[in-house]
Amino acid sequence: MTDETAVFVVDDDELVRRAVTRLLKLDGYRVESYPSPQAILEAGTADSAACLVLDLRMPGLNGLELVEELRQRGVSTPAVFITGHADVPTSVQAMKAGAVEFLEKPFDDKILLKAVREAVERDRTERIDREGLADIESRAKALTSREREVMNLVVQGLLNKQIAGQLGIAEKTVKVHRGRVMEKMEAGSLAELVRLAGRLGIGDSG
Amino acid sequence: MTDETAVFVVDDDELVRRAVTRLLKLDGYRVESYPSPQAILEAGTADSAACLVLDLRMPGLNGLELVEELRQRGVSTPAVFITGHADVPTSVQAMKAGAVEFLEKPFDDKILLKAVREAVERDRTERIDREGLADIESRAKALTSREREVMNLVVQGLLNKQIAGQLGIAEKTVKVHRGRVMEKMEAGSLAELVRLAGRLGIGDSG
DNA sequence: ATCACAATTGGACCTTGGTCCCATTCGTCT
DNA sequence: AGACGAATGGGACCAAGGTCCAATTGTGAT
Numbered sequence: 001m002t003d004e005t006a007v008f009v010v011d012d013d014e015l016v017r018r019a020v021t022r023l024l025k026l027d028g029y030r031v032e033s034y035p036s037p038q039a040i041l042e043a044g045t046a047d048s049a050a051c052l053v054l055d056l057r058m059p060g061l062n063g064l065e066l067v068e069e070l071r072q073r074g075v076s077t078p079a080v081f082i083t084g085h086a087d088v089p090t091s092v093q094a095m096k097a098g099a100v101e102f103l104e105k106p107f108d109d110k111i112l113l114k115a116v117r118e119a120v121e122r123d124r125t126e127r128i129d130r131e132g133l134a135d136i137e138s139r140a141k142a143l144t145s146r147e148r149e150v151m152n153l154v155v156q157g158l159l160n161k162q163i164a165g166q167l168g169i170a171e172k173t174v175k176v177h178r179g180r181v182m183e184k185m186e187a188g189s190l191a192e193l194v195r196l197a198g199r200l201g202i203g204d205s206g
Numbered sequence: 207m208t209d210e211t212a213v214f215v216v217d218d219d220e221l222v223r224r225a226v227t228r229l230l231k232l233d234g235y236r237v238e239s240y241p242s243p244q245a246i247l248e249a250g251t252a253d254s255a256a257c258l259v260l261d262l263r264m265p266g267l268n269g270l271e272l273v274e275e276l277r278q279r280g281v282s283t284p285a286v287f288i289t290g291h292a293d294v295p296t297s298v299q300a301m302k303a304g305a306v307e308f309l310e311k312p313f314d315d316k317i318l319l320k321a322v323r324e325a326v327e328r329d330r331t332e333r334i335d336r337e338g339l340a341d342i343e344s345r346a347k348a349l350t351s352r353e354r355e356v357m358n359l360v361v362q363g364l365l366n367k368q369i370a371g372q373l374g375i376a377e378k379t380v381k382v383h384r385g386r387v388m389e390k391m392e393a394g395s396l397a398e399l400v401r402l403a404g405r406l407g408i409g410d411s412g
Numbered sequence: 413a414t415c416a417c418a419a420t421t422g423g424a425c426c427t428t429g430g431t432c433c434c435a436t437t438c439g440t441c442t
Numbered sequence: 443a444g445a446c447g448a449a450t451g452g453g454a455c456c457a458a459g460g461t462c463c464a465a466t467t468g469t470g471a472t
Contacts, residue, residue, distance in 0.1 A: 088297045092308045095301035102298045144448060157395025160429070173450050175430065182430095189363025190429095194400040195410060204401060350418060366459070379420055381460065388460095396459095 005120055006048055008077075009033040010040050010066065011055035016082070016105070020053055023109055024116065037061040037069070047075040050127075051100075051119040053112075056083035056090065064094055076126065078119035082107055136196050142184045150177040151185070155194045155203040211326055212254055214283075215239040216246050216272065217261035222288070222311070226259060229315055230322065243267040243275070253281040256333075257306075257325040259318075262289035262296065270300055282332065284325035288313055342402050348390045356383040357391070361400045361409040 007029045011017045017033040024031045032049070034040040037060050046052075052070075054063035061069060067079050081094050084105040091102045100122060101115035143151065153163045160178065164171040187193035197203050213235045217223045223239040230237045238255070240246040243266050252258075258276075260269035267275060273285050287300050290311040297308045306328060307321035349357065359369040366384065370377040393399035403409050 086294045088292045088294060088308065088310055091294045091297050092301055095298055102294065104294055146449065155397050157397035159427095161427095169449085170451055171428095172452070175428095176450080179430065190396055191361050191363035191400045191409065194397045195404065198401065198404065203397065352419065365457095367457095375419085376421055377458095378422070381458095382420080385460065 004030055005050045006030045006032065007051045007053060007116060007120070008040060008046060008049040009053045010035075010037060010058070010063070011053075011082070012036055012058045013055065016055065020082075020112070023112065024053075027113055027116075029116070029120075037063075037066040040066070041069065046070055046073075046077065049075075049077050050123040051116050052077050052079040053116065054079055054081050056081050056094070057085055064090075064097060067097065067099075078122045078126075080112070080115045080119055082112070133199055136185075136199055139185050139196075140200055143181065147177050147181050147184070150174060151181045151193070151197060152202055154178060154181070154190070155197040210236055211256045212236045212238065213257045213259060213322060213326070214246060214252060214255040215259045216241075216243060216264070216269070217259075217288070218242055218264045219261065222261065226288075226318070229318065230259075233319055233322075235322070235326075243269075243272040246272070247275065252276055252279075252283065255281075255283050256329040257322050258283050258285040259322065260285055260287055262287050262300070263291055270296075270303060273303060273305075284328045284332075286318070286321045286325055288318070339405055342391075342405055345391050345402075346406055349387065353383050353387050353390070356380060357387045357399070357403060358408055360384060360387070360396070361403040 005028075007024050009017055009020050009024070009031060010033070011020070012035055014035065017035070021031045021033050032043075032045075034043065037058055040046055052067070054066060056063040058066075063079070063081050063083070070077065078098070078100045080101045080103070081099050082103045082105060083090075086102070086104050094102050100119040101111075103112060103115065140148070149167065150163060153166065158166070160171050160174045164174045167174070181187075182193060185193060185196055187196055194203065211234075213230050215223055215226050215230070215237060216239070217226070218241055220241070223241070227237045227239050238249075238251075240249065243264055246252055258273070260272060262269040264272075269285070269287050269289070276283065284304070284306045286307045286309070287305050288309045288311060289296075292308070292310050300308050306325040307317075309318060309321070346354070355373065356369060359372065364372070366377050366380045370380045373380070387393075388399060391399060391402055393402055400409065
C-alpha cells in the first residue's frame with residue numbers, strides 16, 4: 001500500500017533529514033528531503049506529496065508558515081511537525097491549523113511512522129474527495145446558465161410545472177433543459193442528481 | 207445572544223473558579239462551577255452546558271479524562287482547557303481530542319472569552335445538527351422494515367419496477383410502500399427524501 | 413379468539429416525467 | 443453572410459409515479 005507514496009521532509013538539520021529519510025524509506029515510502037522551506041517551494045512539486053514532515057523552527061519561514069504558504073498555492077497536504085524547541089502555545093497553534101501530529105525531538109521512530117501513516121491516509125481520503133468534487137464541478141461547468149437554474153429548482157423538489165411558472169417559460173421547455181441537465185451531469189436518476197448537486201452545495205440549504 | 211448560555215467551570219482551585227466565573231458572568235453567561243470532576247459528574251447536568259472550561263490537572267480524573275467520561279455518557283460539549291503545568295504532548299493530546307483551546311495560567315481574559323465564544327458557537331452548531339438528525343431518525347423509526355427497504359432502493363435511484371423485481375413483489379405494492387415512506391418521513395418530494403436518507407447514511411455509498 | 417397492524421395486490425384513473433421530430437428566434441463568432 | 447449554440451416551444455406518445463377504493467393473508471398482542 002505504501003508503495004509509491006511520497007513523503008516530503010523539510011528540515012535544516014541534515015542529520016535529522018537523513019535519519020527521517022532512512023526511517024521512512026525502510027517503511028516503503030518514496031522520500032524527498034529539502035534543507036529549507038524555500039527549497040521545497042522552488043521545487044514546486046509539493047502537491048505530489050502525500051505527507052509533509054516539517055521542522056517547526058527553520059530559517060526564513062517556519063513550519064507553520066510553510067504550510068500556510070503551500071495552502072495559498074493550493075497544496076493542502078497533511079503535515080507532521082517535529083521540533084526541538086517547542087512550547088505549548090505553538091503546539092496548540094499547529095494542531096489548530098490541522099497538523100496531524102506534533103512531536104518533540106528526540107522522537108520515537110514508531111510514533112513518527114504512525115503519524116506519517118495517519119497523515120498519508122488522511123491525504124488519500126481528501127484526495128479522493130477533491131477529485132470526485134472536481135469531476136462533478138467540471139460537469140457542472142458544461143451547463144448553460146438556464147440549465148443550472150433548472151437544476152437548482154429540480155433538486156429543491158419542485159415539479160416541472162412549478163419550475164415553468166417560476167421561470168415564466170413553458171413546462172415543455174423545462175423538460176428539455178432538465179433532460180440536458182441529466183445528460184451533462186451524467187446522472188442516471190433524480191436521486192443521483194440530488195446527491196451531485198448536494199456536493200456542489202446546492203439544495204441542502206433551508 | 208449569550209443571554210442564557212450556560213458555561214460549566216471545573217477547577218479545584220477556588221480562586222481560579224471565582225475569577226473565571228466572574229469574568230464569564232460579566233460577558234453574559236450563566237456559569238456553574240464545580241470543584242472537582244466528581245462534582246460535575248454527580249450533578250449530571252453537564253449536557254445543559256454550551257461550553258466547558260476545565261482545569262487539566264485535578265484530583266481524580268484529569269480534564270481530558272473528564273471529557274472522555276462525559277462523552278461516554280453522551281455529552282459532547284466543546285471544552286476549553288486551562289492549566290498551570292502543561293507540557294507539549296499533553297496539549298497536543300488535548301487538541302487531538304477536540305479541545306477548542308488550551309491555555310496556560312496565567313491566561314489573558316480576552317483570550318479565554320474568545321475561546322469560550324468559539325466553543326459556544328461550536329456547541330450551538332452541533333446541537334442544531336444533532337437535533338435535526340434526531341428528528342429524522344425518529345421519523346425513520348416509524349418505518350416498517352419493508353418500507354425501510356423500499357426507501358433504500360428508492361434513494362438509490364431505482365425505478366418502482368426494478369425495486370419490485372428485486373424484492374420479488376408487485377410494482378403496485380412498491381408504490382404503496384413508497385407512498386407511506388414519503389408520508390412517514392414527511393418528505394415533500396423525492397429530492398427531500400434523498401437528502402433525509404443521506405443524513406441517515408443511506409444511499410451515499412458507492 | 414379477536415383485534416390491530418403489516419404486507420400484499422387488483423383495478424381504475426390521473427398526473428408527471430421523458431423523448432422524438434421539428435421549428436423559430438437571438439446573439440456570437442468566423 | 444453563414445454557421446452555431448442557446449433558449450424556446452408545439453405535437454405526439456409512452457413510461458413512470460401517485461392515489462382511491464377494496465380485499466386477502468399472516469402475525470403478534472390482549
